[in-house]
Amino acid sequence: MGAMSNVDRALSALRDMIFSGQLAPGSDHLETELAAQLGMSRTPVREAALMLQAQGLVDVRPRRGIRVRPVSAQDMRDIYDILTELESLAAARAAEAGYCSAELATLAKSIADMDAALEADDLRAWAQADDRFHRELVRLGGNARLAMIVAVMRDQVRRARATTLFMRPKPSKSNTDHHTVYQAIAAQDSARAHATHHAHRRAACKMLVELLEKHQFHGL
Amino acid sequence: MGAMSNVDRALSALRDMIFSGQLAPGSDHLETELAAQLGMSRTPVREAALMLQAQGLVDVRPRRGIRVRPVSAQDMRDIYDILTELESLAAARAAEAGYCSAELATLAKSIADMDAALEADDLRAWAQADDRFHRELVRLGGNARLAMIVAVMRDQVRRARATTLFMRPKPSKSNTDHHTVYQAIAAQDSARAHATHHAHRRAACKMLVELLEKHQFHGL
DNA sequence: GCATACTTTAATGTATACGTTATTGCAATC
DNA sequence: GATTGCAATAACGTATACATTAAAGTATGC
Incomplete structure (x- = not known):
């Protein structure tokens, strides 16, 4: 077995x-x-x-x-650059795929979980739900190789994300971003899904890199 | 040693x-x-x-x-989707990096080689130079991880590219595309570098996938 | 005291041996 | 004839033994 x-x-x-x-x-x-x-x-x-x-x-x-392998601020930028492009592509492809709302249930659930976690101030639960959201988003993109690459890149920044989790500002903007991406996918609006997610990731990157540099982490 | x-x-x-x-x-x-x-x-x-x-x-x-592992037409599409995004990002970043013309010499050389090869109808030489162009472009992007991913993806389609090399139309459009990308990078026009390369790759993908499907290759 | 050549050592790279296990072929049964 | 159970086999997963090699330590000469 x-x-x-x-x-x-x-x-x-x-x-x-x-x-x-x-x-x-x-x-x-x-x-x-x-x-x-x-x-x-x-x-x-x-x-x-x-x-x-x-x-x-x-x-x-x-x-x-x-x-x-330690992850420097520059590594972080490089990794997020890749994540940004590939996840945004996945979002666009997911929108083009024309999923029905049942097929988007998992995505919707992870968004609801994030909202609930934010409400309850449970950052760990939020991070878990965020993980699920991004994994599901990429899965819906329908490109297995892309999903694998994204998973590998996410693993590389996992420690850094965990370490900085409690230093970040409350991720409420993040939640509204996720809502928007979801709606764009449901509405099969490929361009909006792409653009929204792209902006979402760029903001996340900026925030993380600033944190890392501010706190002078040598390598996480 | x-x-x-x-x-x-x-x-x-x-x-x-x-x-x-x-x-x-x-x-x-x-x-x-x-x-x-x-x-x-x-x-x-x-x-x-x-x-x-x-x-x-x-x-x-x-x-x-x-x-x-055989590579199907769908694999090809998936791989080219990834290549398109990542190489275009690299092109944009290369443009932003503000390289001087000396630093772009290798890129220029590979373009000249492609032109010469096309003139001489030497497709193998053309393919080699094309390889060098894309590798150098990605290197100039300054993201080592991205370069590695692109290299892996290119390896996966290598056989298919080699097999279809002599079935393709003469790649003169490809050469003018490369020129345009080069000029955009030299002019530090990030958006144009991105857009041009993106279109270039999409066209290449379309052509290859059509070839594969037309010739009913089960897996290359 | 410092540099250099040599010895030592310890960790790796590779070969090999062995137990485990999936698959194949065969036989017995329905 | 098809199918199921079993036996044989062959390939793999893992352990271990051995060869190789880079690093560290040591002694020697200056």
Whole structure:
């Protein structure tokens, strides 16, 4: 059933450790140590590390160990540039696809959840719902490769987003943006979906980069 | 010096075999066989296969072997959608960067090479120069991640492009497009660089997809 | 004291061995 | 004849052993 190989376990364990900060950004870790920690041999750890390298989460450097890649403000700008274009394209394509409201239910639900979370001042719940919104939006775009790239880019900024979550201004503008994007998609207004989401992402990027630079984070 | 590991050798050998069609799209290949062919053990072949999977060139499927991923017309559309957005963004960013003409020399050279190749009716040379143009354009965009994604996407359509190279109409429009993009970048006209390149890519996509569908390629 | 060449060491890259497991072929049954 | 269950097999996932190699430490000469 649960065809969970050791490589899968290593992958998800390492991802968790990276996102939780248990493996700090910039820190190095030997294959042997990680293998011992995870209770398996070097082989699956090594393979997992290679996959994480392909996803830009670590650098595998001969004899220096597996390094957790820190994310600078410039990295953030680069990543958001990519996210902005690709997610906006997905929004436009979703609008063109002519989904009925039933097919947009998940998207609507995540927006409602965000509103509720904002009301309740529950930022963690808000962030989760925000995640769902963006994932669903990209799924509706109907381009699997695009979805994969976006997922990888989002993973790269996950730590930074989590760290800055409580420093940000209340994301009420964000919520109205999501509403607008939703309406544009429902109305099959491709151009508006694109434009609105594009602006939404640019604003998010600006805010995050300013936060990072203001707080002098070397690498998150 | 030449720090060539077996993994590196396997990677480049497999890439060559995939691009040349020696490993046909859709075909399966056992780790053991490839290892024997490349004169090494399974380990480096396996690691190389995992990397190629991350780059979307193969699927590694337990007990069915390493499958060379075929590219359908729909894949082509998806890939070109991504390429169109990201390369156009790169063009815009390159224009904003304010490069001097010396810094744009490589770009200019590749355009000149394309013109010369077209004049000489040397399509292979034209394709090579076209490759250089797009690679350099993306490099000038200054976003390393974007460059990497674009490279991966281009690799995925490489075979299909090579196969259809001699079926295409003479790419003279393509050359004038490149000129226009170059001029926009040199003039630091970000919007025009973006718009021109965007249109250029959309046209290329349309032409390729029509070719693929007309000739009923199942997967290239 | 400093630089250089050598030794040592430790981590990786690769090969190989082995247990596990999906698939294939075959036989028995309906 | 088709189907199901079982046995055989072959490929993979993983562990481990070994070779390679870069880095660190050490001794030597100046």
